Amino acid sequence: MVSFTYYVPTKVFFGTDAESHIGSFLKSKGFHKVLLHYGSGSIKKNGLYDKVTAELQQAGIAYVELPGVEPNPKIGLVRCGVELCRKEGVDFLLGVGGGSVSDSCKAIALGLALDIDPWEAVVKNICPEKPFPMGLVLTIAAAGSEMSNSCVITDDEHNLKRGCNHDGNRPLVAFMNPENTLTVPKYQTAAGTVDIMMHTMERYLTADPETPLTDRLAEALLKTVKDCGSRLAEDPKDLQARTDLMWASSLAHNDITGCGRNRTFTAHKIEHDLSGVHDNITHGAGLAVVFPAWVLHEYKKGMKRFCQWAVNIWQANPNQDEDAVIREGVDHMKDYFRSLGMPVTMQELGVAPEEYDSIAELTIAGAGGAIPSYGSKLTKEEIIEIYRLAE
């Protein structure tokens, strides 16, 4: 096992009473003024906005609001947030939403803690010595941003989507009530399911020495997520499945499923520029297209590891040659994604071959050259090969 550092300080309140801890927690930490950051306002329709603001009022905590976070959250709104917080003397950022809201909060926090333009903080991966405190009331199981060290932001003027990973991005607190995810639409639920699986599988498929405990924990999580995804495709109101999926979304990206493994997150990097250019592409849907193609492109570099993945996670028949085992695993995975209503080809995603060169160029430019992958790096031409394997 390679050496690793594990540090996940986020305090999680999980359960159907999660929001009831908001006021007392923030008060106990001495916060006085909160930025309430959220999306399009669906939380006003389902009552969550009222619950959260009532909690703040009861605790005597003032708040200002910044709605309008979009999917693939934009640097423009982040900059507005930094300015608003400075003007209003905000001392805590409370996001109410999913990964986009969380990442937007994280980028505002970076701007406030570092006193530089937040885009620069993201692109240069600068970790503040003293993070600006933030937390999240989670409304969708997907990104796992509520416990992760990741923050991904889009510069829509320049069609760039960039992320940074460091412990300065770990939220102080997360309030997770699975009932708040009962109304997530089918497509978003499925895309979230894929995203959760991918956070685990991208940690699993790396060229590192053996990690039996980490592998088994990852397999346990993936088996559960797979079950939950299928159950929710049948019945979106299945609270048990919503509950497990929500907790899995956090564990999939808080690093517990990757201890002792170096992550490259290659499919994520490739996908980021697809959804950076095509704002209508949901991250999880983009991953459902890219990841199977990435496996097909890379598996010959580590047949034993990819076989383990195909057999233990996708129940491929191990009694055939390794090449066939892995290809069967990929087929099962694509069948599963299809069963959830996810796209598995570039055509379904709406990306045309004429765009391949320019999008791959963005990925290479963002990384400053070839991007790390399974045991070796991928050039622009190889990224395009992966697109083609997804046709």
Added chain:
Amino acid sequence: MVSFTYYVPTKVFFGTDAESHIGSFLKSKGFHKVLLHYGSGSIKKNGLYDKVTAELQQAGIAYVELPGVEPNPKIGLVRCGVELCRKEGVDFLLGVGGGSVSDSCKAIALGLALDIDPWEAVVKNICPEKPFPMGLVLTIAAAGSEMSNSCVITDDEHNLKRGCNHDGNRPLVAFMNPENTLTVPKYQTAAGTVDIMMHTMERYLTADPETPLTDRLAEALLKTVKDCGSRLAEDPKDLQARTDLMWASSLAHNDITGCGRNRTFTAHKIEHDLSGVHDNITHGAGLAVVFPAWVLHEYKKGMKRFCQWAVNIWQANPNQDEDAVIREGVDHMKDYFRSLGMPVTMQELGVAPEEYDSIAELTIAGAGGAIPSYGSKLTKEEIIEIYRLAE
């Protein structure tokens, strides 16, 4: 799933280079003077003492020493530690050892943070608002104290062993190098293996609603620990097994295997007074005796849950009546403990029937009455029935 709070802020440096982070970490946090707390001095023989003190010296951090921690750590030494730290102006406690050293550190930290007698702090389960910072250089995979919220201390004058559980007991940092566990003797390795399994199984066997994700994570961990225990019984120098066992010891007791389940830790409570009275009983060995008997006493209260445990963890044949499934699970578990060289009867443990009444009385007195167990409480007479089931 029942609501839960998850909070594990301990920063872990894991790997064969773990100690190399001691100096830089403590310096980055601004600590100036450390209490170096350890046991009988085996760390002076194996070179770890030299490594740790060199790290402190290179970082310019002063230290004072308090050796002498014994198994079942004693309140007397804890009180000495509190006094020494006050006198010397210590601002960080660094334990070098296993669960006993860690718990002794935790109790000193309680005394310093709360400014009351540490025994009172433990018995009354008082959580300080601002914990006194402590950390551990771990030398044995067993107690999981390095990430847990538990602290167990013995008052040897009155034959009492008492514990407290709250987030004020979570260490700030843990340095875990599996190579430091390569010399742990066979019996201690086996007792540690049992302790790790028990931290997971006591969370698993509770009368709570279903938790499929938590269950699968627990099963994944137990399968790994079982493998590691067997491998180390064969070859104590198996570094892969030492590595997985060490990380498993932390995960088994940091709460990740119990999310959504209320723990009662009944077998732990019963065992504490056996080893409180008989100082020569190793905690894990005591558990190997008590836990199978506890299962036999309790399983009729939750046949479905105990069946799941017997089948998923101990590979009992599910195609028989539930009673037989569970009894087969218990038999497999006892066979496994025996294969590690652990005792499974009160006789092997050296506890005589004449002592039953007085020891059970201690347990009841410590809890202030009947003790919580699977869905209902156990009286003194029932605790004695459990002893008899272990004969």
